[in-house]
Structures are given as C-alpha cells and as structure tokens.
Amino acid sequence: MHCTIDTLQIAGKIRENIWKIELVCPLTQPTFWIYPPEPSFLLSHYQFNPTFLYRPHVFLWLSHFFVEKFICPKCQNSTLEKNGALLPHRVTDMEDLFYIVSWAYYCIQGCHSYFSGWNKSLIGSLPAYLCLAFPAVLSYKSGLSNDVITQLRVGDQHKMGPSGVRSLLLEMHTLKFNTRLAQCY
Numbered sequence: 047m048h049c050t051i052d053t054l055q056i057a058g059k060i061r062e063n064i065w066k067i068e069l070v071c072p073l074t075q076p077t078f079w080i081y082p083p084e085p086s087f088l089l090s091h092y093q094f095n096p097t098f099l100y101r102p103h104v105f106l107w108l109s110h111f112f113v114e115k116f117i118c119p120k121c122q123n124s125t126l127e128k129n130g131a132l133l134p135h136r137v138t139d140m141e142d143l144f145y146i147v148s149w150a151y152y153c154i155q156g157c158h159s160y161f162s163g164w165n166k167s168l169i170g171s172l173p174a175y176l177c178l179a180f181p182a183v184l185s186y187k188s189g190l191s192n193d194v195i196t197q198l199r200v201g202d203q204h205k206m207g208p209s210g211v212r213s214l215l216l217e218m219h220t221l222k223f224n225t226r227l228a229q230c231y
C-alpha cells in the first residue's frame with residue numbers, strides 16, 4: 047500500500063520473464079507461489095537495493111498443467127489453446143500485495159472465444175481441488191485475496207464494517223513497510 051517501488055515497472059519485469067517462468071513447470075516445484083528472498087538474507091550480503099527488498103510474491107496460475115484437456119466453458123465441446131501471457135494482475139493481501147501471473151486461452155476450433163486464465167467460468171470448470179486453490183477475487187483491474195474477503199465477511203458479522211477492515215489493512219501494510227525500513231538501518 048505504501049510501497050515506493052513503481053509497481054508498473056515490476057509488472058513489466060514479471061511479464062518480460064514470463065516465458066522463463068513457464069519453463070518452471072509447477073509440477074516440478076509443488077507450489078503455485080514464487081517468493082522473493084527474505085530481506086535478512088539480502089541485507090546480510092549488503093544488497094540494499096529497495097527494489098529487491100520490496101519485491102512482491104507471485105501466484106503462478108498455469109492451470110493447463112493440471113488438466114489433460116482444457117474444455118471451453120462456453121461451447122463445452124472444444125479444447126482451449128494457449129494464447130500468450132497476460133499482464134500480471136495485482137491483488138491486495140492482508141499485509142502486502144501479490145501478483146497473479148497467468149495465460150490467455152483461445153477456443154480455436156469451437157466458438158472462438160478468448161479467456162484469461164483467471165476467468166470465473168474457466169476456473170469454475172476446473173476440478174474442485176484446483177479451482178479452490180485460486181487465492182483471490184478479482185475485479186477488472188485489481189483484486190482482493192481470499193483472506194481479505196474472509197476478513198471483510200467477519201468484519202461485517204461483528205459490526206466492524208468495511209472501514210474497520212480498511213483500517214486493519216492500512217495498519218498491517220504500514221507495519222510491514224516500516225519493518226522493512228527498520229531492517230535497512
């Protein structure tokens with residue numbers, strides 16, 4: 047929230063490297079997440095560049111690795127083909143941000159529809175073990191993590207309301223930012 051790094055620059059870097067990222071099949075590393083190095087490790091090696099200290103974590107959503115056929119959720123009778131990398135989608139989490147990296151898909155032999163990897167109907171067509179792993183609810187340009195959505199629901203049930211949750215997120219994001227800052231001194 048208070049990160050001074052140009053997030054567009056980071057998004058561009060992620061996009062530049064997505065071709066390399068695709069080579070790292072999630073099946074060979076059993077996690078969807080790519081975490082940056084811990085600041086303590088970098089600082090102990092005198093790497094003080096804030097770009098590295100505030101690098102976001104990335105959720106690599108390449109669901110085509112997990113299903114034999116990627117069936118078009120619209121026409122239901124054709125297989126989707128990969129159609130290139132998407133711009134990373136920024137998501138607000140409890141104490142920082144993360145980016146979702148995914149691919150676009152195209153129904154080449156059926157209805158000729160395009161789908162982003164995080165398309166709701168596309169995710170809904172996946173097996174439960176896969177679609178329930180998706181970590182966020184997305185809007186057109188942004189999104190909230192499932193943890194933030196849960197916090198909003200609990201806040202609503204206990205009269206905290208959205209402004210209370212906003213204050214909580216502000217506190218937690220600021221705390222993480224200030225902790226990083228304090229680690230540098």
Ligand SMILES: [Zn+2]
Pocket residue numbers: 118119120121122123124153156157158159
């Ligand atoms: Zn189709």
